[in-house]
Every structure is written in C-alpha cells, then in structure tokens.
Amino acid sequence: MNPDEERLAETPDVAGAYPRLSDEQIAVLSRRGEKRPVWRGDVLVAEGRRDRDFLVVLSGMVAVIDGYGTPGARMLRVHGPRRFLDELGLLIGQPSFVTMVAQEAGEVLAVPLPTLHELVREEPGLGDLILRSFLARRELLIGDITGIKIVGSRFSPDTRRLRELAARNRVPHTWIDLEEDPDAEELLRRLSISTADTPVVIWRDKVLRNPSNAELARVAGLRRSGKDQAVCDVVVVGAGPAGLAAAVYGASEGLATVVLDAVATGGQAGTSSRIENYLGFPAGISGADLADRAVVQAKKFGADLTVPAEAVRLEWDDSDQVVHLDDGTQLRTRTVVIATGARYRKLEVPRLAEFEGTSVYYAATFMEAVFCERQPVAVVGGGNSAGQATVFLARHASQVRLVIRHDDLNRDMSRYLVDQIERLPNVEVLRHTEVTELAGDDGQLQTLGVRDTRTGQRQQLPTTVLFIFIGAQPCTGWLASSVALDERGYVLTGAQVRTDTPQPVMLETSRPGVLAVGDVRSGSIKRVASAVGEGSMAVRLIHDHLARFGHAADRQLPRP
Numbered sequence: 367m368n369p370d371e372e373r374l375a376e377t378p379d380v381a382g383a384y385p386r387l388s389d390e391q392i393a394v395l396s397r398r399g400e401k402r403p404v405w406r407g408d409v410l411v412a413e414g415r416r417d418r419d420f421l422v423v424l425s426g427m428v429a430v431i432d433g434y435g436t437p438g439a440r441m442l443r444v445h446g447p448r449r450f451l452d453e454l455g456l457l458i459g460q461p462s463f464v465t466m467v468a469q470e471a472g473e474v475l476a477v478p479l480p481t482l483h484e485l486v487r488e489e490p491g492l493g494d495l496i497l498r499s500f501l502a503r504r505e506l507l508i509g510d511i512t513g514i515k516i517v518g519s520r521f522s523p524d525t526r527r528l529r530e531l532a533a534r535n536r537v538p539h540t541w542i543d544l545e546e547d548p549d550a551e552e553l554l555r556r557l558s559i560s561t562a563d564t565p566v567v568i569w570r571d572k573v574l575r576n577p578s579n580a581e582l583a584r585v586a587g588l589r590r591s592g593k594d595q596a597v598c599d600v601v602v603v604g605a606g607p608a609g610l611a612a613a614v615y616g617a618s619e620g621l622a623t624v625v626l627d628a629v630a631t632g633g634q635a636g637t638s639s640r641i642e643n644y645l646g647f648p649a650g651i652s653g654a655d656l657a658d659r660a661v662v663q664a665k666k667f668g669a670d671l672t673v674p675a676e677a678v679r680l681e682w683d684d685s686d687q688v689v690h691l692d693d694g695t696q697l698r699t700r701t702v703v704i705a706t707g708a709r710y711r712k713l714e715v716p717r718l719a720e721f722e723g724t725s726v727y728y729a730a731t732f733m734e735a736v737f738c739e740r741q742p743v744a745v746v747g748g749g750n751s752a753g754q755a756t757v758f759l760a761r762h763a764s765q766v767r768l769v770i771r772h773d774d775l776n777r778d779m780s781r782y783l784v785d786q787i788e789r790l791p792n793v794e795v796l797r798h799t800e801v802t803e804l805a806g807d808d809g810q811l812q813t814l815g816v817r818d819t820r821t822g823q824r825q826q827l828p829t830t831v832l833f834i835f836i837g838a839q840p841c842t843g844w845l846a847s848s849v850a851l852d853e854r855g856y857v858l859t860g861a862q863v864r865t866d867t868p869q870p871v872m873l874e875t876s877r878p879g880v881l882a883v884g885d886v887r888s889g890s891i892k893r894v895a896s897a898v899g900e901g902s903m904a905v906r907l908i909h910d911h912l913a914r915f916g917h918a919a920d921r922q923l924p925r926p
Contacts, residue, residue: 369467371422374429376446386448387422391492392475395422398485399477406498409434411451411466414570416459416587418463419476421451426472432512434465442510444469450496453503454536458671458680460587463513464536483666504536513538514586517553518565519735521809524576525565526723531579533733535638536654537586579674580693589672591601598622598670599917600908601689601699604678604841606633608884608895609705610660611901613623619905621715622910624697625669626689628676633707634838635731635894638751639758642782644894654731656894677706679847680880683916687879700917702906704845704857704875705883705901708838713746718805725811726804726832730755734831737761742828744814746801747835747867748775753783755833760790767827769816773797800877804832840886850876856888873904879911 377384387395399419404426406409411418413434421428423445430443430451442464445451447713451459451466457480477485486493507513514532518525520543532539542550544561551559551561557573559566565572569585583589600616602609607628616623630636638653661671679690680702689697710728712718718726730745735758745756748770756768770785775784787793796816802824803815814829840855850858859882860872873881883900885892890900 375444376449376700377443380435380506381502382684383499383506384443384445384449385495385499387450391489392422392424392487394485394492395475395477400480402476403471403475404428405471406468408467409465410470410474411462411464413463413465414461418452418456418462419478422475422477422480423449423451424473424475426474427469428474429467429469431465431467432510434464434467437617439792440512442507442512447472450499452500453507454500454658454662455504455587457497457500458658458665463507476551481873483598486611489660497659497662498627501655504538504658504678504872505533507538508536511540511636513540513569515540515542515568516565517542517550517568519561521724522565523723527579528565528567528577528582529733531582531629531674532586532631533731535588536658537582537588545818547889583586583674596622597686597698597700599699599912599926600622600624600689600701600703600761600905601697601909602703602705603627603689604633604658604705604707604884605631605661605671605673606705606707606884606897607635607656607660608635608707608897608901609703610657610664611898612671612703612705612883612904613664614660614667616908617664617669619684619909621905621908622662624699625664625671626675626677626691626697627673627678628692629672629674630657631661631671631673632712634729634751635897637731639648639730639732640754641894643780653724669688669857676844678844680845682877684770685879687877699913700755700915701879701881703901703904703908704849704880705884705885705897706841706844707885709839710834711839712836713801714800715803715838720809720916721804721806721811721832724809725830726834727793727808728831728834730758734833735759736761738833741766741830742767743831744768744769744801744829744841745825745833745835747837748772749778749835749837750783752833752835753779755788755835756793757783757786757790760793763831764792766790766793767814767829768795769799769801770795770797771800771819838885848877849882852888854888856890857882857886858888861906862888871907871910873900874911879915881907909924 428445429441482495516528544550563575600623601620602612602625605625613625634652636657640650642650676692677689678692681688687699687702742765744767745752746769760766798819799816802817806812814827817824842855862874863870881904883904884897
C-alpha cells in the first residue's frame with residue numbers, strides 16, 4: 367500500500383455497521399476493560415487469530431486490511447475514535463479474516479470476550495448495538511470478497527460442495543472460477559498445482575487440495591479439534607431453528623449443551639432469503655441472519671457448537687445415550703434432542719443428477735443468485751419456500767417461471783407471497799404443469815421440458831438454472847431402529863408411541879431421554895415459529911428427565 371492509501375479517511379457508517387459509542391457506553395466498558403497505548407504500525411489483531419479481545423478505539427486511527435503483508439494487500443476500513451473493531455467472528459469463536467493495524471498513535475480499550483458477554487447481558491441496549499453492527503459487518507466482509515479462496519471449476523461437484531459449506535456457514539470467501547477468471551491458471555502455476563488437483567482452498571500459508579468438509583471447517587474456524595469427551599447433559603443433533611432454540615434455552619439454564627450439524631447452522635430456514643411472517647420481525651429477516659443471532663446467543667451461554675459434524679448412529683449405555691459421529695467420535699450424554707429436520711425431495715426426471723450442483727439447486731441464496739444474473743430460471747413447487755425463492759430470484763434473473771402441478775397458489779403458499787409474485791412483471795406462473803425432461807451439455811442446463819397435465823401439451827422452455835422445492839423427507843436414516851418412526855420415516859413422540867412401558871411425555875420418543883423437535887417429528891407444524899417453540903419446550907422436559915434419574919438435584923431453574 368502506498369502512503370496515500372494509508373491515509374484514507376475514516377470509513378463512513380454503512381447500514382449501522384460502524385456506530386460510535388456514547389460517553390456513557392465507553393464508561394461502562396472502561397470499568398471492565400483495560401486501556402492500552404498503541405503506536406503507528408502496531409498489529410492489534412492479526413489475520414487468523416481466534417482468541418482476542420473486544421477493542422474500542424479511544425484515540426488515533428485503526429485500519430482493517432485484507433492480505434496484510436502481501437503484494438495484493440487492500441485497506442477495507444478505517445476506524446477512528448469511539449468506533450469498535452472486529453465483526454461476527456469475534457462472538458462465535460472464528461479466527462479473524464483480516465488484520466487490524468494502527469495507522470496513528472493513540473489508545474484502545476480492550477475488553478476480554480467473557481467480560482463482554484457479561485456486560486451485554488447487564489446492558490441489553492449496548493449488546494444489541496454491538497450485535498447489529500457485527501451482523502452487518504459480516505455481510506459487508508463477504509461482499510468485500512475477502513477471506514478464504516476456493517479455486518475450482520463451476521462444473522466440479524467438489525467445488526460446489528466447498529462453496530456450499532462456506533456460503534451456508536457465512537464464511538467470507540472468494541470463489542475463483544477456472545472457466546471465467548483469467549488469473550486462475552496463473553495462480554495455480556505459482557502454487558505448482560495442476561487443474562486436476564482442483565478444487566483447492568487457500569488461506570494464509572495453507573493450501574488444501576480438494577479438502578474434506580471437516581478440513582475446510584477447521585481452517586475456517588467452524589470447529590475446534592480435541593473436544594472434551596466428558597458426559598454432557600444434552601446433545602442437540604441438528605442446528606436448524608428447533609435445534610438452536612434447544613441450545614439457547616438449554617445452555618442458558620445451566621445444562622452442558624453440545625450442538626451438532628452435518629452442514630451448517632440454520633437448517634432449511636438458513637437458506638431462505640427472507641422470512642416475513644416470523645413474530646417480532648415486521649420487516650422480515652433472512653434465514654442466515656436469524657441463525658447467526660441464535661448462534662451468538664447459544665455461544666454466549668456456553669453451548670458448544672460443532673459444524674460440520676454428522677451423527678451416524680444413536681446407541682445407549684444404561685441410562686446414558688451415545689451419539690456416534692462420522693469421524694469416529696463418540697459423545698456420551700444424558701439426553702438427546704433430535705432436530706435433524708428434513709431433506710428436500712428430488713424430481714423424478716432423467717439426467718437430474720447430471721445437472722445438480724451446476725444448474726439444479728435446492729436452495730436460493732446469494733450464492734446461487736450469482737448464476738442467475740440476467741438468465742431465465744425456473745422454480746418448481748407451490749409452498750412458501752418456492753414462493754420466497756421466486757420473489758428473491760426475480761431481482762436477479764431476466765425471467766422466473768414458477769411451475770406448479772395445481773392451479774391455486776393460495777393452496778399451499780402464504781397470501782403475502784402470492785401477492786408479491788402476482789405483482790412481479792418478470793414472473794410467470796405455469797399452472798397444471800409438470801417437469802418432464804432436462805436438456806443441456808457439459809453439465810449446463812439449457813432447456814426445461816414441461817407438460818400441461820390437463821391437455822398433455824408439451825413445450826421446451828429456455829432455462830439455465832432450476833430450483834426445486836417440492837417437499838421434504840425426514841433426515842432419520844442415522845437413527846435406524848433406535849427410536850420408533852411413522853410410515854414416512856418421521857419420529858413418533860408422546861401419545862403417538864405405542865408401548866407397554868410408561869407413556870412417553872410430549873416430544874419424548876420411544877427411548878426415554880431422547881426427544882424430537884421441529885420438522886423431523888411426526889405431526890409437527892412445518893413453520894419456523896413452531897420449531898423454535900418445540901426446541902425451547904424440550905429443555906423443560908429434559909430438566910424433568912434429569913431430575914427423575916437423579917442428575918439434577920442441585921440444578922435451579924431460572925425465574926421467568
């Protein structure tokens with residue numbers, strides 16, 4: 367960076383991402399923090415550092431730099447007095463994806479993270495200010511195209527796998543497309559890597575050739591190695607809205623809580639671009655934002671979140687449960703909350719697998735929207751997920767065709783979504799229509815074959831990207847015969863369980879101490895609000911179970 371770049375003016379506030387603290391707020395933080403002098407050039411937070419303090423600039427200027435110390439280093443932000451540093455990663459235990467360097471001599475206030483958690487509980491206004499700012503900064507950081515680099519072909523399933531893991535977990539990353547980026551091959555030559563070895567992940571001094579999800583997760587700071595294997599009170603399997611609610615309430619009420627998810631926090635809700643009918647958010651909230659807030663809450667209360675980590679088997683030993691993970695780890699726990707949700711169903715059409723991951727998707731997020739810019743796309747499905755995807759994609763695609771088998775959007779879709787869809791000029795709803803074929807070359811979809819179910823008339827529609835939202839099937843394969851399931855594979859609970867032993871309580875499965883919540887539970891209402899309610903309710907039942915088995919004699923439930 368040249369001297370002119372180093373003297374950039376302080377970054378203006380963007381969408382509430384860079385607020386200034388008041389005298390009163392700084393005084394509150396100062397009572398629990400330490401003032402430190404800094405000199406020009408001091409590195410306050412180095413890229414890759416995980417354990418760090420919450421820093422407030424009292425005087426001087428601090429720059430946020432991407433790629434510090436490299437020829438391509440870029441200054442992203444400059445913070446002056448009363449501004450605080452960092453972003454969401456500080457609260458959820460991720461390493462810093464940037465470096466923060468003092469541009470002028472001055473003074474900072476350092477508050478240890480555990481102390482910050484205590485303070486924000488005592489000062490909710492301050493806590494909300496910091497959280498809102500950190501969430502906004504994470505979005506801006508992702509938009510700055512910084513962080514981890516993923517180099518690979520858009521037609522590679524492994525490239526898609528790595529990008530999906532990074533995107534679903536809101537990890538700042540750059541995708542360098544071998545087909546489109548002219549600098550991609552030069553980068554690989556400098557690293558002595560052939561295209562056959564791609565995809566590769568690059569961050570700092572690490573170069574990983576086609577890493578597993580677990581390897582990428584460790585680099586991104588999503589999971590720590592060397593987990594304590596002591597018996598915990600509850601293992602929550604699945605980190606969608608139901609699982610995260612159980613984690614927040616369990617950890618806040620003193621339970622030793624471990625949360626697992628095979629892909630990312632947020633579940634299916636995490637892929638929604640905007641949820642507009644969730645209580646308390648009249649302007650709507652994205653699924654990713656909702657999940658991030660819940661993760662911060664759960665970690666604040668001491669929950670241990672491990673992502674990705676897939677449960678493959680459930681067994682028991684005496685009154686304890688044993689959850690087996692895909693890496694061979696065994697978690698011994700007194701209770702289990704099954705919150706694995708459901709997986710999207712697939713269309714029964716030829717060549718579907720050929721286009722999955724390159725032209726066919728089951729979620730509509732900003733990652734998929736990249737492929738839809740000024741392109742004709744199609745959405746199959748008539749529920750809320752399909753409606754939310756249609757509204758979101760209409761902002762990016764040249765045309766969106768919504769394909770439904772019946773004739774009434776109001777049958778399965780919320781009215782507010784139907785109203786929005788009917789007002790969009792570039793959206794066409796194809797009623798009484800089913801998809802019959804997919805056509806294209808080299809993994810790239812070109813046309814979609816559809817048939818009118820009333821007349822039998824067929825047509826070919828220009829389509830480069832297809833989104834499928836036609837329902838889901840429960841993620842219960844890992845349970846085998848551990849608990850009772852209904853004829854569709856959903857978990858039976860409470861009065862649904864036929865048994866000669868004492869009847870399971872509400873949400874409890876056929877196995878005492880194992881509960882099921884959210885979409886995976888037979889008969890549940892498939893809504894975010896009901897999933898959150900069931901997850902929180904499960905914690906009350908866990909306390910009762912632990913008391914019956916003599917594990918909760920010294921536990922005190924918090925007062926409402």
